[in-house]
Amino acid sequence: MISRATSEKPKALEPISIVTTSLSKRFNREWIFRNFTHTFSSGNTYAITGANGSGKSTLLQILWGQTPPTSGEIKYYRCTEELDGEQIFKSLTIATPYMDLIEEFTLEEQLKFHFSLRKSRGLSIDEMIDTLYLGKARHKFISNFSSGMRQRVKLGLAFFTEADIIFLDEPSTNLDQQAFEWYRKQLHLLPPTCMVLIASNQSSEYPESAHKIDIMQFK
Numbered sequence: 001m002i003s004r005a006t007s008e009k010p011k012a013l014e015p016i017s018i019v020t021t022s023l024s025k026r027f028n029r030e031w032i033f034r035n036f037t038h039t040f041s042s043g044n045t046y047a048i049t050g051a052n053g054s055g056k057s058t059l060l061q062i063l064w065g066q067t068p069p070t071s072g073e074i075k076y077y078r079c080t081e082e083l084d085g086e087q088i089f090k091s092l093t094i095a096t097p098y099m100d101l102i103e104e105f106t107l108e109e110q111l112k113f114h115f116s117l118r119k120s121r122g123l124s125i126d127e128m129i130d131t132l133y134l135g136k137a138r139h140k141f142i143s144n145f146s147s148g149m150r151q152r153v154k155l156g157l158a159f160f161t162e163a164d165i166i167f168l169d170e171p172s173t174n175l176d177q178q179a180f181e182w183y184r185k186q187l188h189l190l191p192p193t194c195m196v197l198i199a200s201n202q203s204s205e206y207p208e209s210a211h212k213i214d215i216m217q218f219k
C-alpha cells in the first residue's frame, strides 16, 4: 500500500485548484468523454482510472493544457486568483511514457539542462543520479538508455522538480521491481501540499487514499 507522507489536509498558504466544467472531448466522430465537471485541489491525490482507450491520457493532457477540450471550460486558481496558461505551466510537472527526453544528451546533461530551466526540490545533480540508481549511466547518452531507464529519468525529472501539481501517466510502465519500489517511495515523499494526478489501470500505482475518478462514467 502506498500513502503520502501525511494524510493531513494542505497547509499551503496559497492552495492551487483546477476547476473543470462540462469538459468534453471528441476525436473525429467519437466522443471520448462528456460533461466532466470536477474540482482538483492541493494536497490531494487523484487516480484517473478506466479501460485502455477510455480517455485517461486525453483527460490529463487537457488538464495540463496540452490539448484543447471540444467543449466545456477549465480554469486554474491560486486561492481565488485565476491563473493564466503560463503561470499554471510553471506550477506543474509531468511524467509520461510517451514524452521524449533529449536523445543527444547524457544523463548528467539531461538533468543539468532540465534544472537550468526549473527549480529542483533541493537535491543536487549527484544526489539525483544516486537516488535514481543510475550512477553507472551518468555519462551514457539517453539514446542508449533502456525503456525502464528512460522511465526512471522521466519520473525523476517530475519528482525532483519543485511544482504544485504533478501529473503521472502510467507511471510504472517498464519499471522493474526495484524501480517500482523507488517510485512508491518518491510518491510518499512528495510534500503534503502537492496535488498529484495519476492516470492508471493498476491500483498499485496510486495510494488507497487517492480520490478515484472512473473516466468511463463520463461516456
Ligand SMILES: Nc1ncnc2c1ncn2[C@@H]1O[C@H](COP(=O)(O)OP(=O)(O)OP(=O)(O)O)[C@@H](O)[C@H]1O
Pocket: 027, 028, 032, 050, 051, 052, 053, 054, 055, 056, 057, 058, 059, 199, 201
Ligand atoms: N490525436 C488523436 N486523434 C484521434 N484519436 C485519438 C487521439 N488521441 C487519442 N485518441 C483516441 O482517444 C481514445 C482515448 O485515448 P487515451 O490515450 O486517452 O486513452 P487511455 O485511457 O489513456 O488509454 P490507455 O490505458 O491504453 O493508455 C482512444 O480511442 C484513442 O484512440
